[in-house]
Each structure stands twice: as structure tokens, then as C-alpha cells.
Amino acid sequence: MQYTTLLIVTLTSSCLSIVSGARIIAMFPYIGKSHFDVFEPFVKELAARGHQVVVLSHFPQKQPITNYTDISLVGSITTEARDRIDLGRISGTEILKTAVKEIRGIFESCDRMLSFQKVQDLFQSQETFDLIITETFLADCFLPLVHKFKAPHVAISSSIMFPWSNDRMGNPDNPSYIPTQGTYFSDKMSFIQRLINVIANTALKFIFSATESTVIAGYVRKHFGDDVPSPSDIARNTSLLLVNTHFSLNGPRPLVPGIVEVGGLHIRPPKKLPKDLEDYLNGAEHGVIYFSMGSMIRAETLPEDKRDAFLQAFSELPQRVLWKWEGDTLPGQPKNVKIAKWLPQFDILNHPNVRVFVGHGGLLGSIEAVYAGVPMVGIPMFGDQPTNIRAIVNCKMGVKIDYNEISKESVLKALRTLLDQPSYRENAKRMSKIYLDRPMSAMNTAIFWTEYIIRHRGAPHLRPAILDLAWYQYLLLDILAAFLVSIITIVFLIYVITKKLAKMFTLHHRKKSKQS
Structure with a gap:
């Protein structure tokens, strides 16, 4: 019995040693801070577990961390950082124009970042790594480094899955019941909605493929030469895709073993609030409404009519309002409204006196609302926000206001619906229980599967055979x-x-x- 125990301990220790000292490079070239907020806890946890982690990003650590090395991209983009959006410029078709401009900027930033000396030095270096982690987003210009280092590749998404990610991983993606990112559809669609969903799904895949095969491939050839495979070919050899979703909120759908849901990866235990906020929330006899448009949207740029609509609505409610407002002053600020340039959102949402969360529908904020069991008023703008808010509405724990329809009446109606009908809060608490009911936390799930890929040297057994089929073979056209x-x-x-x-x-x- 002693020998058996010793053998088990020895085998376990040797298995753990395989991954305890892995060299990992994580590349997050997108300048949006909200994206990095998802990845940062993950790479820090890898470092805390003994892995040597090199992180290429625009957000180097302010203090040194054991096993964590930064390659800073600060200075690689010379134009003004596009991490804040001016609401004064968003109305009607301007929302679409802003989104298109943002996407164009992402592609153009690829060229500038690939020209950055630190990136060129990395590509020319003789470094070796056991694993490469990249963000899967709109541009794959850093994928040639996956080819260069010849290491297993783990992709991670800060949002729900993009349509083209399914093709890369060999995952079924049926638009008859799976809403396309950016649409405001549920998994139960009418004929017209299914028609629009099919068109949107096909169009997004076509546009991304065309852009990647021309613009991004051009940047890759310019900076890395003609011998490097195309980004799409490199992406099709991805070992694992970690997605910031969970079926309880985003709906059930088929997933191949190489795609793992880790919704709530950025979540950590709530912390004690600063005394002034604690006192403000504790003293709210009728509860608190928390209002934040996230890290990428500047609330102070709200057009005057929309700002006044919120202020007038808030002034008629007995609840206190805590508003993330970037300006020094708020014109016409009612007595029941408190403003701050920065607020610990997750800690606030977990306070028992918070009754409603008003936000733009970013996935991180939506996840935090579900985690804390707080009903939500969503004002989606672009990207995955309409899809996220649709999920909140489907769960009957929130309502939606169109940005162009913001008025005192629409704001009051939405808030009173959530405040006066207990079912919304009950549904939010129910959703919280379902969301948290998992065999492992999102972080432990992500760490397990990442180390699984290292242990099994890319885990080629997870790769579905569909990736080796021609499109006509997959569709059984032959x-x-x-x-x-x-x-x-x-x-x-x-x-x-x-x-x-x-x-x-x-x-x-x-x-x-x-x-x-």
C-alpha cells in the first residue's frame, strides 16, 4: 500500500512538474483597456502558479510581479488612443460610422505595431516558448509569431464568439437559432429575423475573410516576409479557444472540446468599499441606482438633452444615484445624485442596497450584474452590446432603452419597471445562482485547459476532422x-x-x- 501511495505521489508530482515551469508568451495588441481587464487576471494567475509569463500589451505592470515580464507596446501607436468614445458624436447612423472607424483604426494600428522595434526584436529573437496566448479579435497581425515560435496556440476572447472563430475551430454555427454578434436577436427567431441573421452571419464572415486575406496578409508580408503562412492558416491550428461566455446567460449551443466557456474570468471576490462610498450606500433608505457607461465611453460627452433626461428622471425618484462621471462637475446635479470619475463597479454591485444597474451593455458589466444579482437597464451602442443586453432581457432581469430614444419618460419607465416589479430582482438572483453553479470557477477552468494544452503538447486529439475537409466535403456536396x-x-x-x-x-x- 505504501509503494502504491508513493507511486501515485511520484506520478502526480512529475505530471505537475511538466507544466509548473512552462514558458508562455501572451500577446494582447488591442488598446482597449476593458479587453485587457479580462486577460490580466488570467496571465497573472499563470505567473502565480509558477509559469514564466511574457506579456506583450499596452498596459505594463506598475510594480514588478514574480514570473511576469512585460513587453510594452506603449508608444507603438502614435495617434490618440481610441479607448474613449464621445457620445456627442453618436446619433442615428453615426453609431455605425463610429464602429466602422474603430474597426478601420484597429487594422491600421497593426501596421504601426508591427513596425515597433520591440515587436521586430521579438520576431528576430531566438526565444523559445512552450505556449502562445493571443486575443482573438478583429485583427490577427500577430499570428506570425505563433508560426515563428512553433508552440501550441491558445486563443482567448473577451467577448462572445465571433462567427469566423467557429470556422477556425471546426465548430458548428447554425444561424437558424444562434444569434450573430451585434444583432438584437434571441435563440428563438421569426422568419425575418432568421433571414437577417443568416445575412449578417455570412456578411461578417465574408468581410473579415476578405480583409484578412488582403489588408492583414499584406501587413504580414511587409513585416515578416513571404514565407510566413497566412493568418487564417495559422489560426486553423489553434489548440484551444477560451470564450468569455456561459450558457446560462448567452444560451446553450454546441461546442467542440477545443472551445471552452470561461465566462466571468475577470471576476474576483468583492472587496470592502472605501468609507465614503460605504456610508453613501448604507444610508440609502430606498436603495441605490448605479450608473456607468464603462471604461470606453465618456459619460460627460452625453448630449445636453440626454444628460438632462437622466437628471430629471433621477430627481423624481426616492433612490440615491451613484454615477460614474468623468467631469469635475455635473450641471443640474440633483441632491440625490453623487458623481465620481472612477468607481469600484463590482464591489458596488455586490452591496445589498444597490437596486438597479444602468449601463451600456458591455459584456464585463453584464456579467458582473448577473454575478451580483442586480437588475439592469441596458443602453447598447455597438459591437456585442446589443447581443449582451438581449441576453439580459431574455433572462427577464432587465430592460432596454434605445440610445436615440432616451428621454425623461423612457428612463423613468425603465427604472420604475425594475424598481416596482419584484420579479426582475428575483430573476436576477435566480440567474446569479445558475451562473455560479459550476464544477470549477472560470479561472480554474481556464488554467486547467491551458495547462492541459501544455501537458499534451498542443492536444492534437482535440482537433476535429472537419478542419481537414474542403468546404464542399463538409457540406456533403460531393x-x-x-x-x-x-x-x-x-x-x-x-x-x-x-x-x-x-x-x-x-x-x-x-x-x-x-x-x-
């Missing part, structure tokens, strides 16, 4: 063609034989008639 050819051949043979028999019968009949 089988259909074979059936059609067979049917046509059989019909043709029947026709020829019938015609021959008919001719023989006719000749025989004529010959017999002549003899008689």
Missing part, C-alpha cells in the same frame, strides 16, 4: 453530386433500355403483322 449523378445515370439507363425495348417490341410487332 456526396449530393454523386447521388445526383447516380440518379441521372439510372434514369438515363432506364430511358435508354425502355426505348430499346419499345423499339424491339415495335419491330417484332411489325414483323409479326407482315407474316400474318
Whole structure:
């Protein structure tokens, strides 16, 4: 028995040692802070577990961390950082224009970052790594480094899955019931909604593929030469995709083993609030409404009419309001409204006196609302925000206000609906229990599967055979063609034989008639 125990301990220790000192490089070139907020706890946890982690990003650590090395991209983008959005410029079609401008800026920033000396030094270096982690977003210009280092590749998404990610991982993506990112559809769609969803899904895949094969591939050839495979070919060899979703909120859908949901990866235990906030929340007899438009949208740029609509609505409510407001002053600020340039959102949402969260529908904020069990008023702008708010509405723990329809009346109606109807708070608490009911936390799940990829050297056994099929083979068009050819051949043979028999019968009949 002692020998058996010793053997188990030895095998376990040797298995753990395989991954305890892995060298990992994580590349997060997008400048949006909210994206890095998802990845930072993950790479820090990898470092805390003994891995040597090199992180390429725009957000170097202010204090040194054991096993954590920064390659800073600060200075690689010379234009003004596009991490804040001016609400004064968003109305009607301007929302679409802003989104298009943002996407164009992401692609253009690829060229500038690939020209950055630190990136060029990394590509020319003789460094070796056991694992490469990248963000899967709108631009894959850093994927040539995956090819260069010849290490297993783990992709991670800060949002719900993009349509093209399914193709890369060999995952089924049926638009008849799976809403496309950016649409405001549930998994139960009408005929028209399914039609729009199919068009949106196909269009997004086509546009991304066309852009990647021209613009991004051009940048790759410019900076890394012609011998590097295309980004799409490199991406199809991704070992694992970690997605910031959970079926309880985002809906059930089929996933291949190489795609793992880790919704709430950025969540950590709530911390004690600063005394002034604690006192403000504790003293709210009728509860508190928390209002924040996230880290990328500047609330102070709200047009005056929309700002006044919120202020007038808040002034008619008995609840206190805590508003993340970047300005020094708030014109017309009612007595029941407190402003601050920065607020510990997750800690606030977990205070028992918070009754409603008003936000733009970013995935991190939506997840935090679900985690804390707080009803939500969503004002989606672009990207995955409409899809996130649709999920909140589907769970019956929130309502939606269109940005262009913001008025005192619409704000009051939304807030009173959530405040006066207990079912919304009950549903939010129910959703919180479901969301948290997992065999492992999101962080432990992400760490387990990441180390699984290291232990099994890329885990090629997770790779579905569909990735080796041509598109016509996957759609069974070759089988259909074979059936059609067979049917046509059989019909043709029947026709020829019938015609021959008919001719023989006719000749025989004529010959017999002549003899008689």
C-alpha cells in the first residue's frame, strides 16, 4: 500500500512538474483597456502558479510581479488612443460610422505595431516558448509569431464568439437559432429575423475573410516576409479557444472540446468599499441606482438633452444615484445624485442596497450584474452590446432603452419597471445562482485547459476532422453530386433500355403483322 501511495505521489508530482515551469508568451495588441481587464487576471494567475509569463500589451505592470515580464507596446501607436468614445458624436447612423472607424483604426494600428522595434526584436529573437496566448479579435497581425515560435496556440476572447472563430475551430454555427454578434436577436427567431441573421452571419464572415486575406496578409508580408503562412492558416491550428461566455446567460449551443466557456474570468471576490462610498450606500433608505457607461465611453460627452433626461428622471425618484462621471462637475446635479470619475463597479454591485444597474451593455458589466444579482437597464451602442443586453432581457432581469430614444419618460419607465416589479430582482438572483453553479470557477477552468494544452503538447486529439475537409466535403456536396449523378445515370439507363425495348417490341410487332 505504501509503494502504491508513493507511486501515485511520484506520478502526480512529475505530471505537475511538466507544466509548473512552462514558458508562455501572451500577446494582447488591442488598446482597449476593458479587453485587457479580462486577460490580466488570467496571465497573472499563470505567473502565480509558477509559469514564466511574457506579456506583450499596452498596459505594463506598475510594480514588478514574480514570473511576469512585460513587453510594452506603449508608444507603438502614435495617434490618440481610441479607448474613449464621445457620445456627442453618436446619433442615428453615426453609431455605425463610429464602429466602422474603430474597426478601420484597429487594422491600421497593426501596421504601426508591427513596425515597433520591440515587436521586430521579438520576431528576430531566438526565444523559445512552450505556449502562445493571443486575443482573438478583429485583427490577427500577430499570428506570425505563433508560426515563428512553433508552440501550441491558445486563443482567448473577451467577448462572445465571433462567427469566423467557429470556422477556425471546426465548430458548428447554425444561424437558424444562434444569434450573430451585434444583432438584437434571441435563440428563438421569426422568419425575418432568421433571414437577417443568416445575412449578417455570412456578411461578417465574408468581410473579415476578405480583409484578412488582403489588408492583414499584406501587413504580414511587409513585416515578416513571404514565407510566413497566412493568418487564417495559422489560426486553423489553434489548440484551444477560451470564450468569455456561459450558457446560462448567452444560451446553450454546441461546442467542440477545443472551445471552452470561461465566462466571468475577470471576476474576483468583492472587496470592502472605501468609507465614503460605504456610508453613501448604507444610508440609502430606498436603495441605490448605479450608473456607468464603462471604461470606453465618456459619460460627460452625453448630449445636453440626454444628460438632462437622466437628471430629471433621477430627481423624481426616492433612490440615491451613484454615477460614474468623468467631469469635475455635473450641471443640474440633483441632491440625490453623487458623481465620481472612477468607481469600484463590482464591489458596488455586490452591496445589498444597490437596486438597479444602468449601463451600456458591455459584456464585463453584464456579467458582473448577473454575478451580483442586480437588475439592469441596458443602453447598447455597438459591437456585442446589443447581443449582451438581449441576453439580459431574455433572462427577464432587465430592460432596454434605445440610445436615440432616451428621454425623461423612457428612463423613468425603465427604472420604475425594475424598481416596482419584484420579479426582475428575483430573476436576477435566480440567474446569479445558475451562473455560479459550476464544477470549477472560470479561472480554474481556464488554467486547467491551458495547462492541459501544455501537458499534451498542443492536444492534437482535440482537433476535429472537419478542419481537414474542403468546404464542399463538409457540406456533403460531393456526396449530393454523386447521388445526383447516380440518379441521372439510372434514369438515363432506364430511358435508354425502355426505348430499346419499345423499339424491339415495335419491330417484332411489325414483323409479326407482315407474316400474318
